Amino acid sequence: STTPKVLVHFVNQDGVKSSVTVSEGETLLDVVINKNLDISGFGACEGTLACSTCHLVFEEDVFDRLEPMVDEEVDMLDLAYGVTKTSRLGCQVTVEGWMDGMTVYVPQDVKDQREISKGSK
Ligand code: FES
Secondary structure, X not given: OOXXXXXXXXXXXXXXXXXXXXXXXXXXXXXXXXXXXXXXXXXXXXXXXXXXXXEXXXXXXXXXXXXXXXXXXXXXXXXXOOOOOOEEEHHXXXXXXHHOOEEEEOOOOOOOHHHHHHHOO
16 A cells, blocks of 8 residues: 655745645655755754744645644744744644645744753743
């Protein structure tokens, strides 16, 4: 049996587009790591909902179809820079077949919540 492949386009901070073919079931954080995408500082906490550096902006029609956020994601996203109404954390979004051809955008600035809380101690 073959896992259906899904085409995903990433636009990084410099506006450079990378198009990758990924498997269903990977998170967008897995994709960035596995495909070695050049997105500086992305996924600093390795998907443990502690950093918000995996912030991605989605197209509205895609965003509307994503699984709902858990409270921890809402809280962490609140702390991210430049949050839009179609923002999500990439480590919490799992690739599904219907996403084929979508484009996700890396916001201009990210901040690592762990660095900030360290600084405030
Ligand atoms: Fe840190 Fe997603 S990788 S919150």
